[in-house]
Amino acid sequence: MVKLTDVAAKAGCSVTTVSRVINNYGYISQKTRKKVHEAMKELNYQPNSVARSLQGKKTKLIGLIFPDVSNPFFGELVSKIEDRLFKHGYKTILCNAGNDKEKERIYLQMLMANQVDGIIAGAHNLGIEEYQRTGLPIVSFDRKLSDNIPIVSADNFKGGSLATQELYNHGARHIYFVGNPTLDGHPTQKRLLGYKETIKELKLTEHIHPVIFNETLALKEMAIRDLLENHKVDGIVASDDLTALLILNISHDLGIHIPKDLKIIGFDGSKVVRDFEPRLSTIVQPIPSIAQLLVKLLEKRIDNPTEELDNYTYYLPVELLKRESSGK
Amino acid sequence: MVKLTDVAAKAGCSVTTVSRVINNYGYISQKTRKKVHEAMKELNYQPNSVARSLQGKKTKLIGLIFPDVSNPFFGELVSKIEDRLFKHGYKTILCNAGNDKEKERIYLQMLMANQVDGIIAGAHNLGIEEYQRTGLPIVSFDRKLSDNIPIVSADNFKGGSLATQELYNHGARHIYFVGNPTLDGHPTQKRLLGYKETIKELKLTEHIHPVIFNETLALKEMAIRDLLENHKVDGIVASDDLTALLILNISHDLGIHIPKDLKIIGFDGSKVVRDFEPRLSTIVQPIPSIAQLLVKLLEKRIDNPTEELDNYTYYLPVELLKRESSGK
């Protein structure tokens, strides 16, 4: 393993000088600077970041806590975040917390032990306190953790509203919200709220058909089948695209014509779903912008932990993608 | 920040004793052990893993280099790998290398600088040498890097063959392979080989219709449209599910009936695609097994870097998932 002393030897100077070059302080002549850089290159030297971190230098590690990257939405979001972080010189520690409180807790401990510079929290099984206790810079996706932790989120309320209105515009009058309404603080709630509000404005009756997030596919299908077979429904606001796809598929099985008999709008609009299910109307979250903002805010917190932000809540605009399933 | 000395003070013993407890060596009475553990718990103490790593202890960090987790297949694979690693006490540094050689190179440097214990390589923009030069334990997914680096892969050849045979069984006689055939060493090649071999056995003519992986959606669509409109084709082996979905969608647009006029089989079979596009027949890669084996092999290499493995090539069995698109 090449170390600082090796570089110094190669460059014919002292370790202090090499360190001065690397950390860019004190007096250094261009000549020496160049010599040192050459030596580093020749030896393929990389400062041991473990050793550097021990002096209190930044680790340039960021913990990403999200439910699961196998979900296309989170996959894309994590992908974009990772990309931004990389551009800013950070490395990403990936923590798929699922909906496992204990796992998330262990992760938090671990991230602290590894001296990460900050955390982007996108899975929310744990309360504020545990996050607060880390004493680390944190930004949150989609859920409020506390007053002094910035939160970035799509405008879920608006999305729920947009979707409902769109279904109405296309003639739907028995509009259901399908999703998991019980989760407190979960973004689904805001979407539901947008739905409810709009339903009220339109003087319709609200219908909520619960489909639990982490149930098996079969159970979800059962719930949806029940809805389609036993209820008078001509419009559905789905809590997310995957649920919408399920509804699309089951409708097909049951011979329900989309959009004539039933109109559907999903939520999330990840690139994969948009590109590969072109029939589905959906509320698109601006994933790249979300990623960018999360990283920007986190970096701000890291560079200046005490500075108060002028804003702690960021709702990014959503967009209605009109396609066949909502009755084009 | 709570440190070793604090724990020692709290537990009323020396740092040596605490260290003995943590690292489990030397003589320790049950009584003291308990006292120390209690002190650690009370103080919410976590050994600073940066400091530990500096003694040459393992960092318990693993670098995951994959193209992009926004792709459902890689998303699921990374998710499963992360899960396995977590269970084995490892943390995951996520590196989305895309198809960017330079990014992958920087990542490699970075992983070395961070003293990761090992690397799982799943993006292959770089040659062997650069990986070899890291001197780190490595296992590879889907591509041979060198003789002494274990490679785990699904049986792509078999998959290509199975798919072709299945289309034939259902009456297809003008069977095309659609994908990116030029990438050397890429798993697609093996799938193509399986296709070719089977076509030969069946005494049919092989047709390869190139659709380049990293082109834009529009260009891909154009290529597929060209295929469907201007060629006599009644069966398609797609190099991956996303391509297959594209073909499915475009066929629909063109009024081509699936599977009557055209039969399609995809490749990968990620859970998302399986669950949410139930019409698509596909060759399913055993993602959980792949993840498990990758982690197992890597851990073996880490724990015993010099030990020769009895096998360096692992082809895991694929499975044909028969559904509507191949003519059920």
Added chain:
DNA sequence: TTTTTTATGATAAGCGCTTGACATAATTTT
């Protein structure tokens, strides 16, 4: 009781790097 085993402590060195203090050259400015 004496010997052996077990338990704990004190001390110090070291992992690779950073940084400050101080000293001495080499260069540039006056």
Added chain:
DNA sequence: AAAATTATGTCAAGCGCTTATCATAAAAAA
């Protein structure tokens, strides 16, 4: 030529933890 500036070096301490050595005490075995 003297003073000021710039460039480099030597040395040492320290980041938090591990580990070896030596010493001593307490408990168990002889």
